Amino acid sequence: MIKNKSLKKFPHDHLLGIEGLSPPDLNYLLDLSDYFAMHLDKKNTEKFKYLKNKICINLFFENSTRTRTSFELAGKKLGADMLNISVASSAIKKGETLIDTAMTLNAMQPDVLVVRHQDAGAVKLLSEKVNCGVINAGDGPHEHPTQALLDALTIKKRKGKISGLKIAICGDIMHSRVARSNIHLLNTLGAEIRVIGPATLIPKNIESLGVKVFYEMKSGLANVDIIIMLRLQLERMSGSFVPSIREYFRFYGLDREKLKFADANALILHPGPMNRGVEIDSELADDLDRSAIFEQVQMGVAVRMACLKTIVENKAKNGK
Amino acid sequence: MENKKNFNNNKKLSQSYLLKNCLIIDNGKNKIFKNDIFIKNKIIEDIDKNLTNKIDPETSIIECEGMYVAAGLVDMRVNITEPGLEHKETIESASKAAASGGITSIICMPNTTPPIDQPAIIHSIQRKARKVALSKIFCTGCVTRNFEGKEICELRLMKESGAVGFTDGYKTISNTRVMRRAFNYAKSFDGLIIQHAEDPFLKGNGVANEGEISTRMGLLGIPSYAEAMIVQRDLWMVNETNCRYHVSHISTKETVEIIRSAKKKGLPVTCDTSPPYFILNELALENYRTFSKLSPPLRTEEDRKSIVEGICDGTIDAISSDHTPQDQDAKRLPFNQAEFGGVGLETLLPLTLSLVNNEKIDLLKAISLVTINPSKILKLDVGRIEKKKEADLCIFSISKPWKVNPEKFHGKSKNSPFDGILVEGKNLMTFVRGRLVYES
Numbered sequence: 088m089i090k091n092k093s094l095k096k097f098p099h100d101h102l103l104g105i106e107g108l109s110p111p112d113l114n115y116l117l118d119l120s121d122y123f124a125m126h127l128d129k130k131n132t133e134k135f136k137y138l139k140n141k142i143c144i145n146l147f148f149e150n151s152t153r154t155r156t157s158f159e160l161a162g163k164k165l166g167a168d169m170l171n172i173s174v175a176s177s178a179i180k181k182g183e184t185l186i187d188t189a190m191t192l193n194a195m196q197p198d199v200l201v202v203r204h205q206d207a208g209a210v211k212l213l214s215e216k217v218n219c220g221v222i223n224a225g226d227g228p229h230e231h232p233t234q235a236l237l238d239a240l241t242i243k244k245r246k247g248k249i250s251g252l253k254i255a256i257c258g259d260i261m262h263s264r265v266a267r268s269n270i271h272l273l274n275t276l277g278a279e280i281r282v283i284g285p286a287t288l289i290p291k292n293i294e295s296l297g298v299k300v301f302y303e304m305k306s307g308l309a310n311v312d313i314i315i316m317l318r319l320q321l322e323r324m325s326g327s328f329v330p331s332i333r334e335y336f337r338f339y340g341l342d343r344e345k346l347k348f349a350d351a352n353a354l355i356l357h358p359g360p361m362n363r364g365v366e367i368d369s370e371l372a373d374d375l376d377r378s379a380i381f382e383q384v385q386m387g388v389a390v391r392m393a394c395l396k397t398i399v400e401n402k403a404k405n406g407k
Numbered sequence: 408m409e410n411k412k413n414f415n416n417n418k419k420l421s422q423s424y425l426l427k428n429c430l431i432i433d434n435g436k437n438k439i440f441k442n443d444i445f446i447k448n449k450i451i452e453d454i455d456k457n458l459t460n461k462i463d464p465e466t467s468i469i470e471c472e473g474m475y476v477a478a479g480l481v482d483m484r485v486n487i488t489e490p491g492l493e494h495k496e497t498i499e500s501a502s503k504a505a506a507s508g509g510i511t512s513i514i515c516m517p518n519t520t521p522p523i524d525q526p527a528i529i530h531s532i533q534r535k536a537r538k539v540a541l542s543k544i545f546c547t548g549c550v551t552r553n554f555e556g557k558e559i560c561e562l563r564l565m566k567e568s569g570a571v572g573f574t575d576g577y578k579t580i581s582n583t584r585v586m587r588r589a590f591n592y593a594k595s596f597d598g599l600i601i602q603h604a605e606d607p608f609l610k611g612n613g614v615a616n617e618g619e620i621s622t623r624m625g626l627l628g629i630p631s632y633a634e635a636m637i638v639q640r641d642l643w644m645v646n647e648t649n650c651r652y653h654v655s656h657i658s659t660k661e662t663v664e665i666i667r668s669a670k671k672k673g674l675p676v677t678c679d680t681s682p683p684y685f686i687l688n689e690l691a692l693e694n695y696r697t698f699s700k701l702s703p704p705l706r707t708e709e710d711r712k713s714i715v716e717g718i719c720d721g722t723i724d725a726i727s728s729d730h731t732p733q734d735q736d737a738k739r740l741p742f743n744q745a746e747f748g749g750v751g752l753e754t755l756l757p758l759t760l761s762l763v764n765n766e767k768i769d770l771l772k773a774i775s776l777v778t779i780n781p782s783k784i785l786k787l788d789v790g791r792i793e794k795k796k797e798a799d800l801c802i803f804s805i806s807k808p809w810k811v812n813p814e815k816f817h818g819k820s821k822n823s824p825f826d827g828i829l830v831e832g833k834n835l836m837t838f839v840r841g842r843l844v845y846e847s
Contacts (some may be wrong), residue, residue, distance in 0.1 A: 106623070186739055206741035207625035208695030227743065228623030267625060292627060360709040 097397045100405060101214045104230035105271040112396075113239070113275060116393050120240050124389035136166030137396050141198040143167045146188075147224070148174045148204040153359055153384065154224050154233070158201045161391035167198070167399075185209060186216055193217040196219040198399045202226075220398035228262045234358050235268035237390040239276065242313055243381050245354055251275030255307055255349070256298075257283040258317035258366050259328070260338060261290045265358045266317060270296050283307035284339060287328045304339060308348040315356045316341055316366050332365055340369035346377070354379050408649070414503060415434035415818075415844055416541055420697065424843065425462050429471035429802065434478070434779040435791045437771060444476060446798040449841035456793055466781070469828035471802060474835060477774045479542075479799035481790045482755060483679060483781040484655055484727035486576070486748070487513070487544075496819050503541040504752040504818035506845040509801035509834035510728075512543045512789045513752075515783075517554075519575035524549035524560045526568035527568025533569060541837075541844040542791065543799070547572045550589050550600065554578045559589050567722040571785045572653065574601035575647045577702055577747070579637055581607050595649035599785065601653045604637035604662070605629070605703055614743055616704045619639040620689045626742060631706055635661035642669050645676060653784055654678040656729050657789035658703040660713035667722040677784045678722070681729035682751060683824050685714045691824060697745035698739045698824050701729075705824075718776065719767055725781040726729025728755040732820030749824040753816050760805060761770050770805070807833040 097115045106111070123135070143162045147155050155171065162169040172192075185204070192200065199220045202210045207227035225231040243249055254273055258283045260266045270280055280298040282289060289300055300306030308314065319335065329335040341355065350354035354377040355371065363369040372378055426444040431454065433440070443458040445450060445466075453461070459468070482505065486784045489497045505513050515532070517523035523532070536544040548565035550573045552558050562573055573593060579602065580586045593600050610629045615621040617628025638654055642665070645652045657663065657678050669676045683691075683701055688708045691699040699705060717723040731748025738745050753776060763773045782790030789799055808831050813821035837845040 184739070185741060204741065206743040208743075209741035212696060212741055226626050264625060267623075290622040291617050291630075294624050295619040296623065393498070 097401060099367055100398070100401055102216060102232055102394055102398055103211050103221065103223045105232045105235050105268045105275070106230065108275065113236075113272060113279075116153040116236055116390070116397065117240055117243065119393035119397065120236065120386070120390040121131050121243070123242070123392045124240065124386060126366045127221065127389055135392070138162065138167035138198070138399055141167045141399055142170065142196070143199045143201065143395060144170045144172060144192055144195075144197045146192065146202045148202075148383045149225070151203055151224070151386070154203065157384070157387040158224065158391050158395070161388050162395055164388070165392055165395060167395065170197075179369055185213060189213045189216040190300055194217070198402065200393060201308060208249065211294045220402040222394055222398055225264050228264050228267070229265040232268050233387070233390050233394055234265050234393070236273040237383055237386040238269055238356055238358070239272055240390055241356060241379050242354070244386070245379060246312060249273060252278045252313055253281070253311040253350075254278050254315065255281045255283055255311040256312040256315045256317065257304070257307070257341065259282050259288045260293060260317070261288045262320060263317050267296070269315060270298055281307050283312065285329060304345045305348050305381055308345060311349045312321065313354050313356065314349060318358065318360065318362060319366050336365055340364070340366055340368065342371060346371065353377070356380065358383070413846055414506065414541060415589075415842065416539070418596045421461055421468040422842075424841075425458060425466050425468045426471045426476060426802070427459070427468060429474055429476040431792060432475055432477040432771060432774045433792050434771060434775045435793060438773050439771060444800070446838065446841045449797055451792065451794055451798045454489060454792070469836070470574050471636065473803055473804075474802050476772070476792070477801050478778040478790050478792050478804070479801045479837065479839065480509050480756060480777045481512040481781040481787065482510045482728050482730070482752065482777070483513070483514045483725055484681070485513045485515050485730040485752065486518060486732065487515045487774045488519060488732060489535070494819070495734050498535050498544065499539040500535070500817065500819045501730070502542045502544065504750070504816060506837045506839070507817045507834065507847070508753040509756045509803060509837055510542060511750055511801065511837060511839045512545060512693055512782075512787065514547060514571060514785065516576045516687055517549045517574065518619055522549050523547065524563075524569070526551050526561065526564050529568045529570060542839055545569065545571045545785070547574050547601065549573065550575050550580055551585060556580050558580050559585065559592060561769045562589075562593055562598055566596060566598060568604060571787065572599040572601045574603065574655070577603055579607055583640065586641065587648070588649040590650040590652070594648045595614060597651065599653055600652045601655055602637065602641060603655050603844050604611055604634045604641070604657070606633040606636050609633035614700060614704070615692060616689045616706045618689070618707060619745050620692060624692065624695070625843065629704055631659045631710065632661055634659050634703055635665055638662050638665050642674060643677065645674050649675060651675045652677075656681045656684065656703060656716065656727065657717075657723065658684040658706050658710060660710045663713045663717035663722055667717070667720070669780065670722065677724045677753035679725035679781065680714050680718070680723050681727055682754065683729075683749065685711060685718060685825055686758060686761065687711070687824060695742040697740065698749060698822050700742060700745050701749055701824065702747035715762070716847055718762065724776070724784060726755070727781070728752050728775045732818060733822045734820055738822050744831055748820050750813070750816065750818055750820055751823070752818060754811055754823060754825050756801070756803060757809075757830035757832040761830065765803070765830050779800040798838050798841040801834055802836040803832060803834045805832050807831065809833055833838075
């Protein structure tokens with residue numbers, strides 16, 4: 088199916104994070120995603136049923152609508168049997184430990200587990216205890232690799248490249264797994280990354296990940312090609328990290344005024360869900376020329392198809 | 408099985424021993440010399456050359472050629488968790504672990520359940536210790552009732568009952584008014600206040616040292632100055648009250664500097680550190696290893712080097728194991744949810760000797776850090792080899808290599824941050840009050 092036979096195999100059993108993946112690894116996933124993206128809209132998806140009779144479990148310890156649905160849709164398009172485990176109604180709430188949950192699910196012999204957890208490193212811990220492949224769908228403020236991949240794919244499709252682009256990531260960097268995964272991925276592929284936000288939301292020594300730090304939108308957005316806006320969690324808005332929503336929006340919310348600082352063709356991305364009027368102006372978010380927010384959602388399905396296929400097939404090849 | 412073979416807790420047994428040709432590390436006289444030691448009726452009866460002719464016929468003779476004999480180790484920071492959390496460690500299991508590690512005096516922290524905040528708890532621990540413990544057990548008491556940091560406990564009554572110092576364990580006394588009162592009050596009867604220095608507000612829910620590693624791993628960081636800040640704050644009150652003040656397990660460069668200058672000024676301040684802080688750094692958190700989740704957290708390489716310097720120049724007075732047992736369920740969790748702390752009784756001696764083997768300090772100095780120095784800080788009558796004193800001894804090989812394998816530990820919990828590393832130096836025999844309590 089993939090024309091480019093020179094593609095190297097993806098050499099990992101799990102997809103736990105972007106940190107540590109090489110440019111060929113990333114390009115492998117991006118090219119495969121791109122292939123799926125190009126053929127997604129066609130009615131005939133029968134030929135994509137690579138994962139027929141494979142079992143994929145979505146295990147979400149944290150609430151999620153878009154990521155979970157996106158994985159579910161991706162799995163279904165590939166013909167896999169998708170199971171969703173909702174934590175609210177499961178034994179985990181009754182005090183079962185993560186490792187026990189992992190062992191129980193492992194005994195059901197799934198082919199891949201898609202896991203989101205509120206603690207950094209939890210998905211890695213779980214991956215050590217199961218025989219199937221594991222895809223990290225977000226672990227605390229650590230990593231969210233499929234989100235970074237879909238952002239990269241969106242950028243690549245709109246701008247034709249990643250290398251050499253100036254990319255600004257704005258907002259709550261400290262609590263954002265999306266920011267960390269994006270920094271690793273876009274850096275590895277040769278972009279120039281800046282992070283912008285109030286100092287209370289910039290984690291210490293973030294420069295060591297290869298980014299420039301700005302505390303002002305004006306200087307930070309100067310000539311950037313891509314603006315990735317991050318969601319500000321409700322509980323962090325009033326008083327604890329920023330004094331109020333209106334103060335935050337005044338200085339860090341993206342509106343047409345601030346957008347003028349960026350390159351005239353700058354593209355806006357947001358991992359969602361958006362807080363309209365907090366980090367992004369409502370009208371701007373809906374402007375399809377400038378905002379790729381809904382395109383991101385489509386790319387998300389393609390990226391997750393690529394990841395599910397890669398991880399399931401790798402594990403099948405390497406034996407259980 | 409092994410326990411029965413190696414340990415001896417027959418209290419009625421009063422045997423005499425002759426340790427022949429041992430290399431005696433005498434921190435009192437500050438020299439190492441070769442002699443025989445004769446142990447009889449719990450005490451060191453004689454130290455001299457060729458005692459073979461002077462001993463009773465029923466004496467057991469132990470040939471110690473090439474072995475070092477030091478005073479039994481004094482470990483000034485041990486969390487025993489009995490009463491309250493006996494599934495993690497009991498007085499018996501901790502004292503076994505201690506005996507196998509060459510430690511003959513354990514100073515236990517008050518964070519038991521209920522906490523040691525009144526004399527009755529001390530009595531109960533001592534009663535239990537007399538029955539089951541292989542090593543000597545000393546208690547510290549809480550500074551404030553139930554660690555609440557509000558009202559000071561019956562410090563003086565606890566001292567009368569045997570408390571050797573006062574601390575809120577893993578809790579920093581954050582209220583300065585309470586702290587000042589505690590210093591003032593303890594001063595009046597020459598009490599010792601021991602502080603775990605970490606600003607609780609800066610710590611928050613932090614689990615790692617704040618910096619590149621915590622940022623990369625997505626872990627909530629604790630700024631390293633959270634420690635130095637509290638020490639500096641307390642030193643104002645020490646300066647005012649002249650109360651004796653000891654800082655536990657220091658871990659940062661800034662703390663070393665502050666204590667160094669306070670000592671120059673002549674303030675009555677002492678401090679200890681623990682092996683993780685001079686051997687490991689924050690990179691040990693790799694792969695979210697929960698055994699490396701300690702309080703205070705592992706710091707940067709620069710901090711680690713400063714701690715070594717602090718040990719070398721005498722700023723740091725003692726090394727404690729900071730033994731904090733945690734059962735599997737408390738550590739087999741995502742990093743954020745896992746408990747803090749690592750066990751250390753069985754690795755204290757070889758890790759301290761690593762400073763000698765790396766040529767940072769000499770053997771006499773290394774041994775003083777785990778014997779006479781902590782004993783002096785706590786004003787105990789242990790930690791030295793002297794005629795007519797109780798025979799608490801640790802006989803060890805300085806070069807014997809072994810691999811740390813917590814599965815072979817004698818303590819109940821196996822959460823060692825040093826799991827799997829190679830060390831040199833091993834305790835071979837331990838005497839407590841003239842009894843051979845452990846033999847490897």
